[in-house]
Amino acid sequence: MSKKITDESGLEIIETPEALAGQINKAEVFFLKNRKVLAGIGGAILVAVVAFAGYRFYIDGQEGTAQNALSSVVYDFEADSLSKALNGSGGNEGLLSIADSYKGTDAANLANFYAGVALLKQGKYDDAISHLESFSSSDLLVHARAQSLIGDAYLEKNQAAEAITYYKKAADNEKNEFFTPVYLMKLALAQEKANQAADAVASYKRVIEEFPLSSEVVNAKKYMGLLEGQVGK
Template sequence: MHSKIELIDMSKKNPGEPGIEIIESPEALAGQINKAEVFFLKNRKVVLGIGVAVVVAIAGFAGYRFYIDGQEGTAQNALASVVYDFEADSLQKALNGAGGNEGLLSIADNYKGTDASNLASFYAGVALLKQGKYDEAISRLQSFSSSDLLIHARAQSLIGDAYLEKNQAAEAISYYQKAADYEKNEYFTPVYLMKLALAQEKANQPADAVATYKRVVDEFPLSSEVVNAKKYMGLLEGQVGK
């Protein structure tokens, strides 16, 4: 009696399916192994070099992470001490440190790669902005990055503030737009849109400003910004003939 399981006829295999032959035929598998051995022998130096490079890269990354993890604790402690000065508006002390404590600028520069350094750049940018040091504030805030939807958009908005103070309305518009478009929410997005409309007015773009004020009214009707948005939109509509 014949078995219900029949051997696969290798002659019927589709020619475009090389992988199937390797699985079904021990001879084909042996052939592939021989090819691999020949390739290795011909390219031994290259293959070994790549292997060593991978090992070195992994070891280097592990060493870097170990170093960064060690730095993180020190940086976090330093940042915790200086944040009190920042919150008390002792901006110069916060930026440069006092009483043996490192300041925000030192933490940001000396512990690069740590979360504390990143956050110190944000705090430093805010402090410099308050001091009217707009170019330095922009530089610090641009070096800051965050996946937090509130802080990231806040940083973009602050950069816009700095550019607006420098009377560079076009640059301010760009950053306010980024802040307004990033993870929209009913609490902060209307504020960023109002700033965007103001920058558009300063850039002599009244039609764009009207459209932005209208976004506040239409998209965020419960926002506290709606009253002013309607007022400013009404004034501008007269100018643009709407």
């Protein structure tokens, strides 16, 4: 019979060579009984690894092409030629095509952001929301910007409750002196439209108290004063 000792933590530790040999024999028996299953698992893991490597190779190859296509269309976007930017011109792919054709690349991700902004400017709010929701960024400031734009689209659709959700996300994402007060002002406006007067007052108050040096403070005080007068506070 194998001898065992117990360490300070109370765990049993195998001590003798005979005991170790017994454990090895058990492992061999387990492998022989289950070799087909284990071989299948090993094969599946290998297939998954190879598939992922192949996917990354494909995406890396696509990235250069997508980046070139995006650089050609950004000029149209910056020149406010929205239709050309979205649909392409002169043989160049547009933002919509880049976002769809090169999925998984950084260029396609950025194309979704640009497309969302362009569609928002065109008044195509549902399409704008779809593209902006497909965009992601590890840069929290950029991510917050996308959330705010989605809020803008919902507010334009007179869906104040949905706008509030996204403005809150934007306002609470990487708070800073430059953008957070703007998001809070938008949030307060949406809350007013949703007949949430008390919440709107609280949002205006946040601008005043948390960002006293921001340019939005003057309007925040004015709108909060008007709102408090209306609700009798």
